[in-house]
Amino acid sequence: MTEHNNRREFFRRVGVxxxxxxxxxxxxxxxxxxxxxxxLPEGVEPSDLKWGKAPCRFCGTGCGVEVGVKDGKAVAxxxxxxxxxxxxxxxxKGYHLPSFLYGEDRLRYPMRRQPDGSLKRVTxxxxxxxxxxxxxxxxxxxxxxxxxxxxxxxxxxxxxxVALKWLKGGIGTNNLEPNARLCMASAxxxxxxxxxxxxxxxxxxxxxxxxxxxxWGHNIAEMHPVLYSRILEAKxxxxxxxxxxxxxxxxxxxxxxxxxxxxxxGSDLALANGILHLMIKNKxxxxxxxxxxxxxxxxxxxxxxxxxxCYGEQANRYTFKDKLSDSSxxxxxxxxxxxxxxxxxxxxxxxxxxxRILADIYGNRARKTVSTWCMGVNQHYRGTWMxxxxxxxxxxxxxxxxxxxxxxSMTGQPSACGTVREVGTLTNRLPADMVVFKEAHRKxxxxxxxxxxxxxxxxxxxxxxxxxxxxxxxxxxxxxxQTTNPWQSMPNLNRIKRKPNDGKFLVVSDIYPTVSTxxxxxxxxxxxxxxxxxxxxxxxxxTQQWNxxxxxxxxxxxxxxxxxxxxxxMGMGDLFPWPEDDWHEPMYEEYRSFTLGVGKDLxxxxxxxxxRGLRWPVVKGKETQWRYAANHDPYADKAEGVHFYKxxxxxxxxxxxxxxxxxxPEEPNEDYPFWLCTGRVLEHWHTGTMTRRIKQLHQAMPxxxxxxxxxxATELGVKGGDMVRVKSARGQxxxxxxxxxxxxxxxxxxxxxxxxEGRLINEVTLDSMCNISKEPDYKKCAVRIEKL
Amino acid sequence: MRGSHRKTLIPITxxxxxxxxxxxxxxxxKVAVPGVPGATKSAASVRAQRRAFDGAxxxxxHKRFGAACTNCHTMSGISLPGVGFAPPMPHARTAGMQxxxxxxxxxxxxxxxxxxxxxxxxxxxxxxRRGKKALLTSxxxxxHALQMRENCQACHxxxxxxxxIRCDHPERTxxxxxxxQRTIGEVFVRTE
Numbered sequence: 001m002t003e004h005n006n007r008r009e010f011f012r013r014v015g016v017x018x019x020x021x022x023x024x025x026x027x028x029x030x031x032x033x034x035x036x037x038x039x040l041p042e043g044v045e046p047s048d049l050k051w052g053k054a055p056c057r058f059c060g061t062g063c064g065v066e067v068g069v070k071d072g073k074a075v076a077x078x079x080x081x082x083x084x085x086x087x088x089x090x091x092x093k094g095y096h097l098p099s100f101l102y103g104e105d106r107l108r109y110p111m112r113r114q115p116d117g118s119l120k121r122v123t124x125x126x127x128x129x130x131x132x133x134x135x136x137x138x139x140x141x142x143x144x145x146x147x148x149x150x151x152x153x154x155x156x157x158x159x160x161x162v163a164l165k166w167l168k169g170g171i172g173t174n175n176l177e178p179n180a181r182l183c184m185a186s187a188x189x190x191x192x193x194x195x196x197x198x199x200x201x202x203x204x205x206x207x208x209x210x211x212x213x214x215x216w217g218h219n220i221a222e223m224h225p226v227l228y229s230r231i232l233e234a235k236x237x238x239x240x241x242x243x244x245x246x247x248x249x250x251x252x253x254x255x256x257x258x259x260x261x262x263x264x265x266g267s268d269l270a271l272a273n274g275i276l277h278l279m280i281k282n283k284x285x286x287x288x289x290x291x292x293x294x295x296x297x298x299x300x301x302x303x304x305x306x307x308x309x310c311y312g313e314q315a316n317r318y319t320f321k322d323k324l325s326d327s328s329x330x331x332x333x334x335x336x337x338x339x340x341x342x343x344x345x346x347x348x349x350x351x352x353x354x355x356r357i358l359a360d361i362y363g364n365r366a367r368k369t370v371s372t373w374c375m376g377v378n379q380h381y382r383g384t385w386m387x388x389x390x391x392x393x394x395x396x397x398x399x400x401x402x403x404x405x406x407x408x409s410m411t412g413q414p415s416a417c418g419t420v421r422e423v424g425t426l427t428n429r430l431p432a433d434m435v436v437f438k439e440a441h442r443k444x445x446x447x448x449x450x451x452x453x454x455x456x457x458x459x460x461x462x463x464x465x466x467x468x469x470x471x472x473x474x475x476x477x478x479x480x481x482q483t484t485n486p487w488q489s490m491p492n493l494n495r496i497k498r499k500p501n502d503g504k505f506l507v508v509s510d511i512y513p514t515v516s517t518x519x520x521x522x523x524x525x526x527x528x529x530x531x532x533x534x535x536x537x538x539x540x541x542x543t544q545q546w547n548x549x550x551x552x553x554x555x556x557x558x559x560x561x562x563x564x565x566x567x568x569x570m571g572m573g574d575l576f577p578w579p580e581d582d583w584h585e586p587m588y589e590e591y592r593s594f595t596l597g598v599g600k601d602l603x604x605x606x607x608x609x610x611x612r613g614l615r616w617p618v619v620k621g622k623e624t625q626w627r628y629a630a631n632h633d634p635y636a637d638k639a640e641g642v643h644f645y646k647x648x649x650x651x652x653x654x655x656x657x658x659x660x661x662x663x664x665p666e667e668p669n670e671d672y673p674f675w676l677c678t679g680r681v682l683e684h685w686h687t688g689t690m691t692r693r694i695k696q697l698h699q700a701m702p703x704x705x706x707x708x709x710x711x712x713a714t715e716l717g718v719k720g721g722d723m724v725r726v727k728s729a730r731g732q733x734x735x736x737x738x739x740x741x742x743x744x745x746x747x748x749x750x751x752x753x754x755x756x757e758g759r760l761i762n763e764v765t766l767d768s769m770c771n772i773s774k775e776p777d778y779k780k781c782a783v784r785i786e787k788l
Numbered sequence: 789m790r791g792s793h794r795k796t797l798i799p800i801t802x803x804x805x806x807x808x809x810x811x812x813x814x815x816x817x818k819v820a821v822p823g824v825p826g827a828t829k830s831a832a833s834v835r836a837q838r839r840a841f842d843g844a845x846x847x848x849x850h851k852r853f854g855a856a857c858t859n860c861h862t863m864s865g866i867s868l869p870g871v872g873f874a875p876p877m878p879h880a881r882t883a884g885m886q887x888x889x890x891x892x893x894x895x896x897x898x899x900x901x902x903x904x905x906x907x908x909x910x911x912x913x914x915x916x917r918r919g920k921k922a923l924l925t926s927x928x929x930x931x932h933a934l935q936m937r938e939n940c941q942a943c944h945x946x947x948x949x950x951x952x953i954r955c956d957h958p959e960r961t962x963x964x965x966x967x968x969q970r971t972i973g974e975v976f977v978r979t980e
Contacts, residue, residue, distance in 0.1 A: 700899060
């Protein structure tokens with residue numbers, strides 16, 4: 001008897017017995033004989049499986065996993081003990097990873113929308129021919145900027161690189177954006193404005209080595225659980241270590257913090273300045289370090305001029321450009337006079353005493369300090385400013401680029417760093433920190449790509465939010481969306497709702513039906529994760545490679561392959577000259593050539609295959625834990641200390657940039673008296689298209705909710721489980737109430753996760769954005785809660 | 789083969805009947821806990837239902853009791869009258885787990901029985917019977933991964949241990965001195 005039959009037989013017997021019991025009713029508890037003869041199921045031994053390494057498919061932590069494959073199917077996963085990231089540990093999403101590949105409704109064939117709205121299966125030939133024809137005719141009639149690709153931080157390096165090369169080096173348009181614009185663009189601009197090079201200087205090792213760690217508005221316990229385990233393990237070993245959680249609501253992260261500091265949304269700008277005010281006043285800054293390594297800058301600070309990107313003319317096109325000018329420590333000191341603890345306390349709601357404690361943490365040079373942040377800081381109407389202000393706290397004390405000290409931004413997607421930030425799949429960027437508006441950069445790209453430098457346009461076009469506004473206006477006629485779900489994840493969704501018969505053409509490549517495939521004209525089935533070969537880059541600059549371990553379902557194909565086939569049909573096949581059956585390694589090596597010698601050196605493909613990833617710059621096979629640090633970074637040309645060698649424009653020094661407090665674009669008022677903050681939960685990742693198809697995760701967190709303060713709920717006359725309407729000036733959605741849940745928002749504030757496609761909270765959110773990174777603010781808008 | 793199963797069918801069905809009476813609150817198959825009168829624990833079949841595959845963290849099958857998980861899921865487990873046996877934790881010593889005991893980072897409670905979309909995922913079902921012995925008197929090899937299961941006693945000794953994998957020498961605590969993990973399927977072959 002096979003294992004399957006044996007088990008089925010047993011369950012059948014149990015089932016018969018169970019139904020009999022139900023019929024009998026339940027009464028009495030008797031001591032019964034023990035059942036020893038229950039047959040234990042037969043099965044396979046782990047050593048009979050084929051195990052292959054891969055990074056996790058979900059967040060930006062980049063945990064190493066090993067996937068067990070049997071008969072061509074992934075049947076198990078375990079934390080990779082050889083991975084320095086997670087050392088064998090995973091979170092609940094990671095432990096259920098392979099399940100996401102096997103939802104019954106996986107997209108298996110290309111499907112074309114018919115005039116009556118139904119979908120009809122078409123061949124790959126037909127689908128690819130049609131895309132090529134639509135792209136070509138739109139370019140001919142309306143110009144190159146009438147076509148666009150919208151991708152993702154979940155793209156592998158290959159997908160992103162192909163998209164970049166095809167659009168910028170083939171078609172000749174900068175209409176390429178990723179969903180990572182909604183995710184970490186503020187961190188990019190933070191690092192670029194201060195160091196003239198993107199990505200953190202430190203790494204996860206800092207968490208093991210620090211004395212104090214300060215979380216700026218991110219719920220790491222649910223969003224990067226394995227990193228939180230690592231931090232708590234460090235605290236167990238070093239009880240003197242302090243964890244400080246700054247936030248606008250209490251979360252599971254706060255439960256383990258030594259100090260929880262609650263501030264009013266948007267006032268983190270004032271708080272960071274208030275901390276710096278005290279540090280300068282208390283002479284806690286390292287003047288020697290500043291003199292040797294820093295310059296002072298200031299940007300445009302006029303609120304009228306800057307705006308928020310969502311009102312008036314800016315609501316169509318937000319093109320504000322910041323301009324940095326020279327400043328000095330004296331200027332900064334004078335500027336900060338305005339941020340006394342008392343004044344900051346008034347703006348932020350943080351007690352003066354807590355501001356002093358924070359200043360002492362950052363100002364104490366005997367202790368090593370790490371600051372971390374994620375979406376609370378990045379999805380902020382002044383996200384780049386907040387990045388600058390946190391990094392300032394490290395620059396003035398020299399607590400940067402040192403083991404156990406530094407500012408560290410976390411990413412939410414598995415390759416937001418690897419594919420978006422490093423490959424440069426943004427309208428303004430090219431690989432390895434290069435930008436389209438610099439002629440030398442375009443020339444270098446054109447040389448590697450063997451195309452004319454004139455083909456790459458010098459002017460960036462639309463950032464993500466503007467790209468969808470342009471699509472809505474009709475300036476973009478043909479769009480191809482891959483590996484993301486914008487009709488659920490963009491802010492203020494009602495503004496970009498697709499109208500019937502709009503004459504446009506939308507292609508969506510995905511692995512499951514989503515809100516975005518629902519509005520697509522052509523749906524392409526993609527292979528995912530271990531169904532293909534790939535490379536991801538995580539938050540700590542670690543590039544990780546995996547091989548294909550299982551076959552994709554039906555006719556699903558790799559995203560990069562899909563682009564290449566269309567490019568070939570448009571006569572741009574020369575861009576991808578590699579053999580069809582072996583193109584990953586040569587393509588990666590071409591991309592890698594951008595990174596060599598500029599301090600962003602990636603490991604070779606061979607090195608990636610043999611290791612659990614390496615952190616760039618990788619020179620002579622050796623990775624770098626601390627960028628810019630003498631004796632760690634091979635490019636740091638100093639005997640000791642730090643050398644910000646990438647910041648050529650600042651004389652190889654880092655910029656301390658002063659940034660003022662600006663009030664949020666929308667604040668609670670009489671009509672809409674509550675703050676709304678949106679985000680994720682532990683069980684679900686992003687728009688839930690993968691995690692909701694994992695039985696255990698869906699059953700644990702079946703629906704989205706609105707989390708309320710108990711006093712607000714009582715005042716409204718609702719209790720946990722009651723339905724309410726969350727309404728803003730833009731839209732409304734109904735949710736069940738959760739009171740005393742995992743998160744505890746303060747009075748006048750609610751939280752809603754965005755994973756449930758049946759309740760789109762982004763119909764309520766505001767499309768305001770950071771003035772520099774153009775990253776939308778999903779964390780602050782005003783809503784009303786109506787009892788149903 | 790068929791006949792022998794028929795013979796066991798009647799006692800099994802009766803046993804399951806009886807146990808469902810005992811544990812009718814949760815309506816699931818339970819077995820008695822040896823050495824703890826009146827205590828029950830979930831049957832192996834239920835054990836399988838509670839995890840996506842062998843090696844996945846089991847889901848939390850009960851309501852929240854308002855106490856820390858480790859109050860009941862101690863290093864040896866405890867019996868709760870009328871509820872069942874709270875099995876011990878096999879990984880209290882795993883690095884990264886000691887600092888916090890953030891159990892719900894991996895173990896989630898099931899708040900619904902629906903599936904949002906049907907899944908075709910068929911997870912690994914491991915052979916839970918005794919590990920293979922080379923000779924009659926050889927110590928059986930460890931047929932499963934050791935990661936997160938460094939506390940062998942949690943599953944192999946004490947009341948939670950299943951009959952089939954119960955260790956008859958619990959006083960000898962350095963298990964891996966004699967029981968080694970089978971990590972590959974091949975045997976050594978000299979190739980040079």
